[in-house]
Amino acid sequence: xxxxxxxxxxxxxxxxxxxxxxxxxxxxxxxxxxxxxxxxxxxxxxxxxxxxxxxxxxxxxxxxxxxxxxxxxxxxxxxxxxxxxxxxxxxxxxxxxxxxxxxxxxxxxxxxxxxxxxxxxxxxxxxxxxxxxxxxxxxxxxxxxxxxxxxxxxxxxxxxxxxxxxxxxxxxxxxxxxxxxxxxxxxxxxxxxxxxxxxxxxxxxxxxxxxxxxxxxxxxxxxxxxxxxxxxxxxxxxxxxxxxxxxxxxxxxxxxxxxxxxxxxxxxxxxxxxxxxxxxxxxxxxxxxxxxxxxxxxxxxxxxxxxxxxxxxxxxxxxxxxxxxxxxxxxxxxxxxxxxxxxxxxxxxxxxxxxxx
Amino acid sequence: xxxxxxxxxxxxxxxxxxxxxxxxxxxxxxxxxxxxxxxxxxxxxxxxxxxxxxxxxxxxxxxxxxxxxxxxxxxxxxxxxxxxxxxxxxxxxxxxxxxxxxxxxxxxxxxxxxxxxxxxxxxxxxxxxxxxxxxxxxxxxxxxxxxxxxxxxxxxxxxxxxxxxxxxxxxxxxxxxxxxxxxxxxxxxxxxxxxxxxxxxxxxxxxxxxxxxxxxxxxxxxxxxxxxxxxxxxxxxxxxxxxxxxx
Numbered sequence: 001x002x003x004x005x006x007x008x009x010x011x012x013x014x015x016x017x018x019x020x021x022x023x024x025x026x027x028x029x030x031x032x033x034x035x036x037x038x039x040x041x042x043x044x045x046x047x048x049x050x051x052x053x054x055x056x057x058x059x060x061x062x063x064x065x066x067x068x069x070x071x072x073x074x075x076x077x078x079x080x081x082x083x084x085x086x087x088x089x090x091x092x093x094x095x096x097x098x099x100x101x102x103x104x105x106x107x108x109x110x111x112x113x114x115x116x117x118x119x120x121x122x123x124x125x126x127x128x129x130x131x132x133x134x135x136x137x138x139x140x141x142x143x144x145x146x147x148x149x150x151x152x153x154x155x156x157x158x159x160x161x162x163x164x165x166x167x168x169x170x171x172x173x174x175x176x177x178x179x180x181x182x183x184x185x186x187x188x189x190x191x192x193x194x195x196x197x198x199x200x201x202x203x204x205x206x207x208x209x210x211x212x213x214x215x216x217x218x219x220x221x222x223x224x225x226x227x228x229x230x231x232x233x234x235x236x237x238x239x240x241x242x243x244x245x246x247x248x249x250x251x252x253x254x255x256x257x258x259x260x261x262x263x264x265x266x267x268x269x270x271x272x273x274x275x276x277x278x279x280x281x282x283x284x285x286x287x288x289x290x291x292x293x294x295x296x297x298x299x300x301x302x303x304x305x306x307x308x309x310x311x312x313x314x315x316x317x318x319x320x321x322x323x324x325x326x327x328x329x330x331x332x333x334x335x336x337x338x339x340x341x342x343x344x345x346x347x348x349x350x351x352x353x354x355x356x357x
Numbered sequence: 358x359x360x361x362x363x364x365x366x367x368x369x370x371x372x373x374x375x376x377x378x379x380x381x382x383x384x385x386x387x388x389x390x391x392x393x394x395x396x397x398x399x400x401x402x403x404x405x406x407x408x409x410x411x412x413x414x415x416x417x418x419x420x421x422x423x424x425x426x427x428x429x430x431x432x433x434x435x436x437x438x439x440x441x442x443x444x445x446x447x448x449x450x451x452x453x454x455x456x457x458x459x460x461x462x463x464x465x466x467x468x469x470x471x472x473x474x475x476x477x478x479x480x481x482x483x484x485x486x487x488x489x490x491x492x493x494x495x496x497x498x499x500x501x502x503x504x505x506x507x508x509x510x511x512x513x514x515x516x517x518x519x520x521x522x523x524x525x526x527x528x529x530x531x532x533x534x535x536x537x538x539x540x541x542x543x544x545x546x547x548x549x550x551x552x553x554x555x556x557x558x559x560x561x562x563x564x565x566x567x568x569x570x571x572x573x574x575x576x577x578x579x580x581x582x583x584x585x586x587x588x589x590x591x592x593x594x595x596x597x598x599x600x601x602x603x604x
Contacts, residue, residue, distance in 0.1 A: 052596040081514055082511055083511075084596070098599050101413065
């Protein structure tokens with residue numbers, strides 16, 4: 001039988017003796033603690049793009065840099081205030097946090113949800129610090145671009161967009177406190193229907209030129225820059241025209257005189273497509289009939305997005321399509337919910353990207 | 358003084374540590390990605406604390422309208438929950454417990470100094486802390502967890518706040534005290550911003566001889582620096598991992 005003996009380490013003991021003798025030499029036991037915990041040596045962090053910094057870390061002593069988001073300035077030194085990556089644009093130095101709430105920037109294509117209506121504006125929840133505002137003047141009103149806004153429109157705002165509606169819009173401008181003003185003055189923007197909502201972390205969405213994509217399988221997706229995604233049945237052009245026509249008839253009945261007199265003047269043809277489609281139809285609450293097949297494809301894409309966000313892989317449309325192809329190999333949509341499969345989809349995707357190089 | 362020998366002549370404490378050793382420190386961030394903006398779990402020995410952060414969000418949209426929003430700084434609300442199973446004796450604490458209310462005010466003040474206020478005007482940052490297991494050093498664990506959760510939430514802050522307890526046994530300061538030591542000894546809590554000597558928090562509810570105070574503070578500062586280093590390592594590791602996935 002072995003005997004376990006604990007001997008008192010000599011060095012430690014001597015330090016404690018020092019201690020009890022009220023030794024004023026502080027550095028003695030400071031060194032001792034460092035020894036116990038093996039403090040890693042502080043490496044010099046240069047100002048390379050994409051190098052990692054944590055809060056309070058000195059980025060540069062050079063005062064010529066301009067300081068952007070995620071940094072602060074103290075005694076001519078620039079420090080990081082978030083954990084993230086350094087990004088340099090010319091002389092502008094900023095730190096992009098790994099995670100964090102979405103910060104609106106002008107021109108971002110985003111998806112939001114209406115949470116309130118107040119004086120001539122809608123409050124839109126974007127997953128940012130502050131709710132965005134969508135002014136009544138920044139939407140396409142039923143009845144064409146040239147229509148004047150009346151008091152009646154102001155009273156009828158809830159008929160256009162009401163609380164809980166999802167919409168697809170662009171950041172028109174941002175305010176100093178970080179809140180955003182939105183607009184939907186384009187045909188690609190507006191109320192969302194025929195689909196499914198999904199929220200992922202906004203830092204995972206790769207900013208690209210286009211955020212609305214048609215995917216294989218008769219499904220389209222909006223990858224909002226704020227991390228809100230909308231997967232929906234691809235709009236059929238032929239159907240659209242019929243819808244627009246019937247919509248127009250409806251709008252004429254509903255929105256009465258102004259639009260009617262206007263369209264008579266122009267004959268049966270409208271000048272722009274915008275005019276044709278800007279009817280009450282675009283603010284309808286009714287979904288089209290969606291086949292079971294499409295519904296399944298939508299939920300498969302959703303599962304793929306969930307898997308990508310679970311594995312914290314940056315999301316763009318190429319990867320999504322690839323993940324979709326991989327997911328087909330895992331069989332039924334229901335099976336994609338399990339954590340193991342989500343993980344292995346992520347791994348497969350990364351492997352296939354490595355193979356391609 | 359006690360049934361236990363809190364500090365043996367060989368220089369070992371009740372749990373076998375030396376005077377300057379921290380307990381096993383483990384932390385992870387982003388533990389609750391769906392229910393919060395930032396989350397962290399921390400365990401220092403047998404003290405285990407979970408911290409969730411919601412926000413910064415619009416003050417207008419929250420239903421708890423008790424706090425008036427000031428114009429140019431964030432409103433921070435801290436709530437601490439201690440379930441009945443957290444301590445060795447099973448007893449439930451009410452939400453209006455004065456001890457918890459006091460702790461939450463201390464944490465709130467500590468965090469307020471550390472967040473870059475100008476970036477978060479008219480916003481609300483909700484910090485909710487759950488004590489899963491309690492074995493001394495409660496306040497330090499809460500502060501450390503809140504720091505990590507703030508970092509995870511991507512909230513700008515001047516530096517880490519790291520905190521630790523130091524107890525005094527006769528003439529020996531004992532860092533990172535556990536509940537046995539805290540029951541019998543007088544101790545103080547110290548919180549440090551960053552890697553310097555900037556004391557952000559100092560709390561002492563017991564009596565300590567004046568000439569020993571400096572020694573306690575000095576050891577506390579070193580303990581805080583070590584904790585900061587441990588937390589920083591974890592944050593950095595996660596950063597490197599994330600970076601490898603983004604192309």
